[in-house]
Amino acid sequence: MDLEGIEHSRDPALLRQKSRDFYWYSPVLKRQLDGKSAELWARPRDEEEVLRLLRECRAARMPVTARGGATGNYGQCVPLEGGLVLDLTAMAAPVSLTDGVLEAEAGAKMIDLDLWARERGWELRLWPSTKRTATIGGFVAGGGAGVGGMSHGTMRERGNLLGVRVATLEDPPRILDIEGDEANPVNRTYGTTGIITRVRVPLAPAQAWRDVAIVFEKFPDAARFALSFAFADGIAKKMCGVFDSRLPPFFRGIADVVPEGHSLALVMVTAAGMLALREMAAEHGGRIVAEQDAVAAERDPAATPFYEYCWNHTTLQVLKKDRGVTYLQCRFPFEGTLESVEAVRAKFPDEVWMHTECVRFGGRITMSALPVIRFTTEERLAAIMAGFEEAGAGIANPHVFTIEEGSGYRRVPGDQLGFKRRVDPLGLFNPGKMLSFTP
Numbered sequence: 001m002d003l004e005g006i007e008h009s010r011d012p013a014l015l016r017q018k019s020r021d022f023y024w025y026s027p028v029l030k031r032q033l034d035g036k037s038a039e040l041w042a043r044p045r046d047e048e049e050v051l052r053l054l055r056e057c058r059a060a061r062m063p064v065t066a067r068g069g070a071t072g073n074y075g076q077c078v079p080l081e082g083g084l085v086l087d088l089t090a091m092a093a094p095v096s097l098t099d100g101v102l103e104a105e106a107g108a109k110m111i112d113l114d115l116w117a118r119e120r121g122w123e124l125r126l127w128p129s130t131k132r133t134a135t136i137g138g139f140v141a142g143g144g145a146g147v148g149g150m151s152h153g154t155m156r157e158r159g160n161l162l163g164v165r166v167a168t169l170e171d172p173p174r175i176l177d178i179e180g181d182e183a184n185p186v187n188r189t190y191g192t193t194g195i196i197t198r199v200r201v202p203l204a205p206a207q208a209w210r211d212v213a214i215v216f217e218k219f220p221d222a223a224r225f226a227l228s229f230a231f232a233d234g235i236a237k238k239m240c241g242v243f244d245s246r247l248p249p250f251f252r253g254i255a256d257v258v259p260e261g262h263s264l265a266l267v268m269v270t271a272a273g274m275l276a277l278r279e280m281a282a283e284h285g286g287r288i289v290a291e292q293d294a295v296a297a298e299r300d301p302a303a304t305p306f307y308e309y310c311w312n313h314t315t316l317q318v319l320k321k322d323r324g325v326t327y328l329q330c331r332f333p334f335e336g337t338l339e340s341v342e343a344v345r346a347k348f349p350d351e352v353w354m355h356t357e358c359v360r361f362g363g364r365i366t367m368s369a370l371p372v373i374r375f376t377t378e379e380r381l382a383a384i385m386a387g388f389e390e391a392g393a394g395i396a397n398p399h400v401f402t403i404e405e406g407s408g409y410r411r412v413p414g415d416q417l418g419f420k421r422r423v424d425p426l427g428l429f430n431p432g433k434m435l436s437f438t439p
Contacts (some may be wrong), residue, residue, distance in 0.1 A: 001040075006049050007090070015041055018067060018085045025315055026326055027375055037375040038065065038079045043087040047167065047175055047197050050086070054173035054195070057084055057428060064169070065430045066071045066191035068107060068138030071130035073312060075401040076142040076190040080432035082161040086195060088137055093229040097122065100164060100203050106137025106196045111127060118295070122203040125152045126160060129311035132298060140164065141367040144188045145368070145410065147239045147268065147307045149359040150230050152204075153340040156412045157362070161187055164201060166194035168423035176423070184414030189403055192418045192434045208271045209238060209294035209307035213254055214286040215262040219244055219345070222263040223338055223356065223367070225284035229267065230358035235276050238268035241310040242360045244345075246371065247353055250317045253304040257289040266306045268294055311370060312357050318372050325353075326399075328385060330369040331409050332356070333392040337366050343391040348384055350374065361409070369393070404435045 009015070019037040023029040040062075044050045044230065057064050063083030070077050079085060083314075088107035094116050095103040102122070104113055109130045114124045128134050128146040140148075144155030155161055163179030166186050186193050216222035219242070226242045229235065242265050250257040258264050264364070265286065269277050281288060297306040309317060315327040332340045345354050351374045356367040373384060378399075385395050396408035417436050420429070427439030 001062060002052075003042065003056070006042055006053065007045055008402055010040055010041060016037070017083070018070075018087065019077075019079055020074045021070040021075060021077060021188045022041070022321040023073060025073050025312070025319065026380065026399045028381070029075055030400060033075045033078050033401065036078050036080060037082065039082045040084045041087060042084060043090045044379075045090050048245070050167045050195055050197060050385050051173050053084065053086060054167055054169055058169050058171065058173060058426065061428065063428050063431050064141045064195070066137075066141065066195050068135030068141070069109065069133045071128065071132065071134045071138065072142040073399055074142075074406055076430075076433070078401070080401075083428070087199070088195070089135065091133075091197065095198065097203070101200055101378070102203050103198060103200045104136050105198055107135050110136055110139060111133050115299070116139075117203055118206045121206055123206040124148070125202060125204050126155060126342070128412040129307050130314035131307065136201070140187060140199055141189065141191050141196055144412075145359070146311050149368075150240060150365065151237060151360065153185060153360045153362070154410070156410065159202065161199070163200040164196050165198040166196050166423070168194055169426060169428050170423060181414065184412050185416045185419030186316070187414070188407065188410065189416055189420075190430055190433045192430045192437070193416060194425070194429065196425050207236060209268055210271055210274060211292045211294040212267045212269060212274075212277060213257065213290040213306065214265045214267065214281045215258055215289050216265065216284070216286050219263040219354065220338070220342060221285045222265050223341055225281060225286055226265055226356070226358055227337060227365070227367065228284065229277070229280055232280065235273040236270040237273065239266070239307060239310060240268075241266045241314070242354075242356045242367075247314060247318065247355060250321060251309045254290050254306075254309070255318075266310055269307065289390045295426060296408060300377065307421070311345065311357060314370060315372055324375060325372050325373055326375045326395070327370050328388065328420055329396040329398050329408075329410075330371070330388050330393040331359075331361065331396075332369060334364045334366045336392065340392045341367065341369070344388055344393065347387050347391070351380075351384060368389075402433055402435045
């Protein structure tokens, strides 16, 4: 292969490192994916180098797996069939900001883009709890939900992804510039439908955000507050996570201010919304125990922004001290949300440590959940998932590595299979992750 001038390596230790993400959150995926490794790692600097690599891989029939910050949890960037790991992190520049639309190279870290946009009066609408390490291309290709979802929905909502530039494995490989609904086939498809090289997303006007921690004696009170807060249209907000009393002791930065046995709500609200938040918390029996400047906290390497206790960072905080747990991804029903949450808690009082996030799907507010699960066996894990479904919750199974099995309610509409057949006829993009495709 002609790799002259392109950063690359075949070092076994580096290949092992660059062939992993956070799939080990799942004991099921850990068993299935441990030991999987690429044969070659390369980090292109621009689209021309991407196309050079793809031409070489097509000629050699070598699989290609895209990699950004590798903060995913389902083995999205683990190469099942070896080949090349294509690392996009050298392509990390903001390209333009026009009329509130940001275009950036796929390997740009989301924290860097947000800070760059803030200097110009704008901010990201959505980001994962891994904002300080995740890339914008990886968020589109492998994630798509997180902070901001209670106001703007997830990345699957029309208008949250405006366009992409994507490299294909056609003969010869080329760059497609697609926008609107035509970009859906690369949205949360794990790089199976092309290599995203640039992303275009809408921004929101920059706000002064506050992180606020509120404690409640009982979980149902915390959950009721959270849902009421999510429905309070007059309060500008980014986030509201609710945590079973067994979880705050794992949150090192704020564990000391949460009384033993109390549940916790973590909120991100504008400074202008603080008065209404204080009143609403008091109405539901809550008490504010900590607050901080959210933007300043994420700029400080020694500080912890509260979103790093939320979304799937909750699982990580627990796993740092207790490797006997895993997690689920669920969405509770729009009607009877709190009743469904309580039904699950009653059914699995010891095994499920409830953690919910308020979120908007299709214009309707509900609670998404990433509960921490005490793991015993795969059979018991399946029974717990069935219990959630019996209570009316939808499951996006995080213990599988294929798009079709794992997306559930998070699946993005669009002809992903037809698009893949067109841009990857040999089936070399991240093979094994799209069940419906046969090359």
